Amino acid sequence: MEKLMSLCKRRGFIYQSSEIYGGQSACWDFGPLGVEIKNNIKQLWWTAMVHENENIVGLDAAIIMHPRVWEASGHVEGFHDPMVDCKDCKRRFKADTIPQTINPRCPECGGVLTDIRQFNLMFKTNVGPVEDSASIAYLRPETAQGIYVNFLNVLNSSRQKIPFGIAQIGKAFRNEITPGNFIFRSREFEQMEMQFFVRPDEADSWMDHWRKQRFEFHNRLGIRPERIRWHEHGPDELAHYARTAFDIQYRFPFGWSELEGVHNRTDYDLKRHTEYSGKDMSYFDQETKERYIPYIIETSAGCDRTMLQVLVDAYEEEPGEKENRVVMRISPLIAPVKAAVFPLVRRDGMPERAQEIYQELKRYFTVFYDENGTIGRRYRRMDEAGTPYCITVDSQTALDDTVTVRDRDTMAQERVKTGDLKAMISKSMEEYRRPDTVDIFEDSYVE
Numbered sequence: 001m002e003k004l005m006s007l008c009k010r011r012g013f014i015y016q017s018s019e020i021y022g023g024q025s026a027c028w029d030f031g032p033l034g035v036e037i038k039n040n041i042k043q044l045w046w047t048a049m050v051h052e053n054e055n056i057v058g059l060d061a062a063i064i065m066h067p068r069v070w071e072a073s074g075h076v077e078g079f080h081d082p083m084v085d086c087k088d089c090k091r092r093f094k095a096d097t098i099p100q101t102i103n104p105r106c107p108e109c110g111g112v113l114t115d116i117r118q119f120n121l122m123f124k125t126n127v128g129p130v131e132d133s134a135s136i137a138y139l140r141p142e143t144a145q146g147i148y149v150n151f152l153n154v155l156n157s158s159r160q161k162i163p164f165g166i167a168q169i170g171k172a173f174r175n176e177i178t179p180g181n182f183i184f185r186s187r188e189f190e191q192m193e194m195q196f197f198v199r200p201d202e203a204d205s206w207m208d209h210w211r212k213q214r215f216e217f218h219n220r221l222g223i224r225p226e227r228i229r230w231h232e233h234g235p236d237e238l239a240h241y242a243r244t245a246f247d248i249q250y251r252f253p254f255g256w257s258e259l260e261g262v263h264n265r266t267d268y269d270l271k272r273h274t275e276y277s278g279k280d281m282s283y284f285d286q287e288t289k290e291r292y293i294p295y296i297i298e299t300s301a302g303c304d305r306t307m308l309q310v311l312v313d314a315y316e317e318e319p320g321e322k323e324n325r326v327v328m329r330i331s332p333l334i335a336p337v338k339a340a341v342f343p344l345v346r347r348d349g350m351p352e353r354a355q356e357i358y359q360e361l362k363r364y365f366t367v368f369y370d371e372n373g374t375i376g377r378r379y380r381r382m383d384e385a386g387t388p389y390c391i392t393v394d395s396q397t398a399l400d401d402t403v404t405v406r407d408r409d410t411m412a413q414e415r416v417k418t419g420d421l422k423a424m425i426s427k428s429m430e431e432y433r434r435p436d437t438v439d440i441f442e443d444s445y446v447e
């Protein structure tokens with residue numbers, strides 16, 4: 001993980017927030033390469049949800065919502081983690097991470113711990129100029145509630161009928177007590193959530209449907225299948241509102257951990273909002289003449305965790321003669337840069353021809369032009385950035401209008417007509433298959 005973190009900083013994938021001031025803990029900034037990957041993941045998710053399903057529509061709700069929303073959702077009362085403080089070093093820990101002995105001590109300094117207290121994970125703020133209890137508001141800890149409170153609006157304005165879904169991507173905030181593992185658990189993160197409203201008696205079959213769809217999504221990201229699995233929540237893990245819940249887990253270097261949840265939330269949310277807002281959130285089925293409160297099947301994915309999965313899965317080091325080759329085997333579909341264009345040398349018209357090819361390709365893809373350093377160095381830089389193809393203009397280009405295309409994964413080079421480059425890149429984005437390679441994290445897995 002340390003190697004990946006240092007690559008992410010060095011190459012501009014991810015930086016610590018406010019680093020020049022010593023850093024803001026558990027908040028991260030996405031650099032030039034990172035933001036491209038993140039946008040690609042979000043775009044792929046949006047397409048898979050909103051564009052590929054005629055019965056799903058999009059939404060972008062405000063981060064700050066009416067405070068009653070969080071009373072109705074149960075977050076004000078119940079979104080707590082039990083925590084203890086060390087009276088000596090003042091560090092704070094989740095109570096369930098402290099070994100249960102008669103006199104538990106601080107794991108860091110051996111100091112005396114306070115009794116367990118409940119710590120609400122929502123960030124509080126004040127809206128307007130006066131800071132009093134009437135102006136309290138919260139930064140949303142999940143995007144889902146923005147969807148539930150707009151259920152009637154969407155129903156009445158979009159002509160959808162049940163079953164239908166509402167999808168949203170947006171920031172969420174949690175004052176996590178023990179953040180960590182890089183961007184896995186942070187205090188500000190992005191969620192990609194889709195809430196699907198169904199007849200109660202059809203909830204189980206829709207749950208099966210969405211489980212299949214969501215698993216397939218991770219395959220489309222080009223993730224190694226042996227590193228993804230399902231985890232079903234047992235009775236003591238199940239949230240009070242959920243009937244059945246499954247998580248998609250990825251095998252991170254720190255162990256199998258949750259990426260995304262697919263949950264049957266029953267009619268809990270719409271019932272609560274009916275109760276707290278006084279607005280009837282039931283649905284009238286014109287065909288069967290039945291009125292009911294829909295059940296909700298939720299698919300809730302973390303964008304940052306999905307990105308960490310992509311990065312961990314892609315990172316590889318291959319032994320070389322002088323130094324190891326670090327290569328990010330990111331699927332071309334989500335790779336931040338699809339191709340780099342180089343002139344072999346800075347003379348004989350090669351930079352000019354390379355610039356023309358670059359200008360043409362950049363109308364369709366994110367491409368990068370580089371004429372500095374030896375060709376080997378330029379390849380290595382692109383391997384670390386996860387760029388699938390390096391296109392080089394050489395002396396033969398002027399003769400037959402071909403270039404060499406070097407494949408990131410195999411390092412094989414072939415000559416391609418310049419007119420075929422666009423089709424070649426598009427095809428690889430559709431059909432990419434990663435090669436079988438050694439799993440360098442194998443030894444460091446924690447079960």
Ligand code: ATP
Nearest residue numbers: 174184185186189258259260261300301302304305
């Ligand atoms: P965990 O048990 O890991 O705290 P959770 O069960 O509380 O997660 P949910 O409330 O189901 O998570 O949120 C849905 C998704 O949002 C998670 O699967 C995860 O991908 C993402 N997520 C939740 N909390 C964080 C966080 N602190 N940092 C980054 N992503 C998060």
